[in-house]
Amino acid sequence: FNKEALARIMLMENLNLTAGIKELSVTKTGALRIDWTNDHQSHYEAEWLKQRAFTEEAKHKRHSTYRLPKRQWSSDHKIAKLDYSFVLEKDEGLLQLLIELEITGAVLLQNTPSDPTAAFNICNKVAKVKYTHYGELSNVIVVPNPNNVAFTGAALNLHNDIVQYHDMPGMIFLHMIKQHTGEGGETTLSDGLYAAEQMREIHPELFHLLTTTPVYFWDIGEADPADNTRVKDFYKISKEPTIKLDISGAVTHIRFNNQIRDSFLDLAVDQVDDFYKALKTYFELIHANSIGFKMTDGDMTVVDNVRCQHGRTGFTGPSSPRHLVTTYLAWDEALCKRRRLQQKCSRNQ
Amino acid sequence: FNKEALARIMLMENLNLTAGIKELSVTKTGALRIDWTNDHQSHYEAEWLKQRAFTEEAKHKRHSTYRLPKRQWSSDHKIAKLDYSFVLEKDEGLLQLLIELEITGAVLLQNTPSDPTAAFNICNKVAKVKYTHYGELSNVIVVPNPNNVAFTGAALNLHNDIVQYHDMPGMIFLHMIKQHTGEGGETTLSDGLYAAEQMREIHPELFHLLTTTPVYFWDIGEADPADNTRVKDFYKISKEPTIKLDISGAVTHIRFNNQIRDSFLDLAVDQVDDFYKALKTYFELIHANSIGFKMTDGDMTVVDNVRCQHGRTGFTGPSSPRHLVTTYLAWDEALCKRRRLQQKCSRNQ
Numbered sequence: 001f002n003k004e005a006l007a008r009i010m011l012m013e014n015l016n017l018t019a020g021i022k023e024l025s026v027t028k029t030g031a032l033r034i035d036w037t038n039d040h041q042s043h044y045e046a047e048w049l050k051q052r053a054f055t056e057e058a059k060h061k062r063h064s065t066y067r068l069p070k071r072q073w074s075s076d077h078k079i080a081k082l083d084y085s086f087v088l089e090k091d092e093g094l095l096q097l098l099i100e101l102e103i104t105g106a107v108l109l110q111n112t113p114s115d116p117t118a119a120f121n122i123c124n125k126v127a128k129v130k131y132t133h134y135g136e137l138s139n140v141i142v143v144p145n146p147n148n149v150a151f152t153g154a155a156l157n158l159h160n161d162i163v164q165y166h167d168m169p170g171m172i173f174l175h176m177i178k179q180h181t182g183e184g185g186e187t188t189l190s191d192g193l194y195a196a197e198q199m200r201e202i203h204p205e206l207f208h209l210l211t212t213t214p215v216y217f218w219d220i221g222e223a224d225p226a227d228n229t230r231v232k233d234f235y236k237i238s239k240e241p242t243i244k245l246d247i248s249g250a251v252t253h254i255r256f257n258n259q260i261r262d263s264f265l266d267l268a269v270d271q272v273d274d275f276y277k278a279l280k281t282y283f284e285l286i287h288a289n290s291i292g293f294k295m296t297d298g299d300m301t302v303v304d305n306v307r308c309q310h311g312r313t314g315f316t317g318p319s320s321p322r323h324l325v326t327t328y329l330a331w332d333e334a335l336c337k338r339r340r341l342q343q344k345c346s347r348n349q
Numbered sequence: 350f351n352k353e354a355l356a357r358i359m360l361m362e363n364l365n366l367t368a369g370i371k372e373l374s375v376t377k378t379g380a381l382r383i384d385w386t387n388d389h390q391s392h393y394e395a396e397w398l399k400q401r402a403f404t405e406e407a408k409h410k411r412h413s414t415y416r417l418p419k420r421q422w423s424s425d426h427k428i429a430k431l432d433y434s435f436v437l438e439k440d441e442g443l444l445q446l447l448i449e450l451e452i453t454g455a456v457l458l459q460n461t462p463s464d465p466t467a468a469f470n471i472c473n474k475v476a477k478v479k480y481t482h483y484g485e486l487s488n489v490i491v492v493p494n495p496n497n498v499a500f501t502g503a504a505l506n507l508h509n510d511i512v513q514y515h516d517m518p519g520m521i522f523l524h525m526i527k528q529h530t531g532e533g534g535e536t537t538l539s540d541g542l543y544a545a546e547q548m549r550e551i552h553p554e555l556f557h558l559l560t561t562t563p564v565y566f567w568d569i570g571e572a573d574p575a576d577n578t579r580v581k582d583f584y585k586i587s588k589e590p591t592i593k594l595d596i597s598g599a600v601t602h603i604r605f606n607n608q609i610r611d612s613f614l615d616l617a618v619d620q621v622d623d624f625y626k627a628l629k630t631y632f633e634l635i636h637a638n639s640i641g642f643k644m645t646d647g648d649m650t651v652v653d654n655v656r657c658q659h660g661r662t663g664f665t666g667p668s669s670p671r672h673l674v675t676t677y678l679a680w681d682e683a684l685c686k687r688r689r690l691q692q693k694c695s696r697n698q
Binding site: 066127212261279 | 401415563580626
């Protein structure tokens with residue numbers, strides 16, 4: 001083991017799986033010394049061994065450094081609110097944002113400046129934004145009578161973003177620079193994990209279908225040639241189940257996005273009806289358990305994008321433009337920063 | 350469906366799963382027209398329907414756009430060689446690199462300029478480098494008598510890189526700016542997919558262990574405060590099996606890195622021996638089936654990092670510094686570019 005690089009340097013070919021213990025002793029400093037039958041010698045400090053014990057307690061401690069426990073919610077949930085400057089300027093603020101996102105999957109930041117880089121600046125405190133072919137941040141400008149269909153005022157069903165990537169962005173920042181002043185344009189949010197667990201309990205066969213049926217998502221197109229922040233042309237395809245489980249059966253990623261679900265179905269024809277029934281049942285659960293609120297100028301909704309779905313109601317009121325900026329961040333970087341800030345903030349206490 | 354955004358706009362609540370067909374007819378242009386019992390009307394062009402038929406042929410066609418078939422290899426493999434300028438400057442060159450990486454997982458680029466951004470410049474033709482806390486590119490400088498242990502001349506066992514991330518970099522670019530002039534420092538490469546399939550066949554119980562045993566990897570540290578290209582401090586932990594399978598049982602990610610495998614084991618104590626036996630058996634397979642070659646100045650080895658392992662032999666010869674640059678790219682972006690270049694190059698033929 002190399003103490004400066006904190007990395008194991010013994011080569012695997014030299015790992016002896018059958019060496020036995022020749023002698024056990026305790027050193028002057030209280031460490032355990034083992035003389036092995038192959039003449040190798042090891043020293044283990046007591047604290048080091050205790051931390052790595054094969055007890056539930058030691059395992060739980062490691063796991064809680066790795067990941068905080070998630071708290072599920074339904075339509076009576078009140079989203080946590082934090083002040084933008086507190087998050088941007090104070091370690092405690094950024095830590096609160098990251099912990100809340102890990103536990104509940106959604107936070108509302110308030111009093112955000114109208115600069116389109118406001119979310120980008122928070123991401124930069126963590127590591128760097130998660131890059132997609134849409135660039136580092138994306139302006140979504142909606143007018144009630146658009147000449148570009150990408151910016152229509154249609155309702156958007158609850159969905160996860162960028163599901164056409166295998167490496168989906170872990171978090172999405174939805175920064176409302178200028179809200180639509182008429183009716184509609186409300187943000188909807190749902191805890192897709194809660195809906196998945198409901199489905200596992202109430203409709204186990206349909207849940208099984210969503211965890212085992214591969215779904216293609218696709219995204220093909222060209223960016224405005226004058227826009228140097230985006231990739232000029234793209235053709236993304238992903239193929240993953242709607243609900244992805246890890247080896248222990250826990251939900252790790254939810255990919256629900258009816259807007260960009262591919263029209264190619266990699267199913268036998270007699271599986272199609274059941275697959276659509278499963279998709280629609282899941283949608284009904286996330287819809288029934290969702291919360292809704294209208295963001296005002298300077299609000300920024302931050303969402304765990306591999307867990308929660310977001311959407312918006314359609315615009316029905318009189319004409320006024322709406323300007324939203326979306327920015328993404330990866331969970332690997334956010335978890336890393338949470339662990340570092342926890343160390344730092346507990347040292348400062 | 351919105352033809353400009355190429356996205357489905359029908360809301361899920363309006364999806365009627367029980368509507369039947371009232372009338373089938375063929376339009377003047379040859380499209381199929383369906384009048385549904387709920388008064389909805391659909392038009393389907395014949396070509397569109399044919400592409401989406403539930404036949405093996407139609408499914409295969411979609412799948413081969415999504416992913417090219419992989420060709421496994423062992424110790425008699427000759428790595429494909431391409432000229433750096435051809436890849437950087439010509440669409441056909443970049444397409445050849447991406448196709449070869451998808452099929453065999455390894456390419457050697459030759460005549461690369463000594464600029465540390467040489468790999469970065471190729472990645473920028475695709476999309477953007479895959480960001481990690483090590484920055485956008487990383488200089489690895491090895492001297493035989495180092496004052497910094499990160500730069501020792503020790504042998505490195507075959508490994509996948511950045512396994513402490515859940516979103517591992519899909520590809521690694523290893524650019525040899527200045528090779529060590531003495532003995533040693535040979536690059537080793539192995540097709541981890543071939544070894545995994547060998548293991549599935551010969552040692553099914555050990556293969557099962559590697560696909561179902563969670564392994565923690567960790568990386569904690571601080572960057573040089575003067576280096577603004579890296580994250581100042583980091584604390585990454587991932588928890589994934591060594592060999593990750595998709596829902597069809599195909600290998601999607603291999604995480605083998607004995608250097609940064611965590612010393613915490615999330616196992617019952619009576620599972621530990623078998624787990625180490627499985628790890629060591631897999632190592633012996635990748636080691637036995639590996640190829641080795643010494644990169645010369647201007648060589649750049651590009652590797653599918655979620656499939657193949659790379660390593661190097663130790664430095665045993667007289668003193669001389671070695672300068673390698675590593676850069677990463679994501680598979681989502683590379684597959685996207687391969688599809689676009691295939692369209693473009695077939696149009697130009």
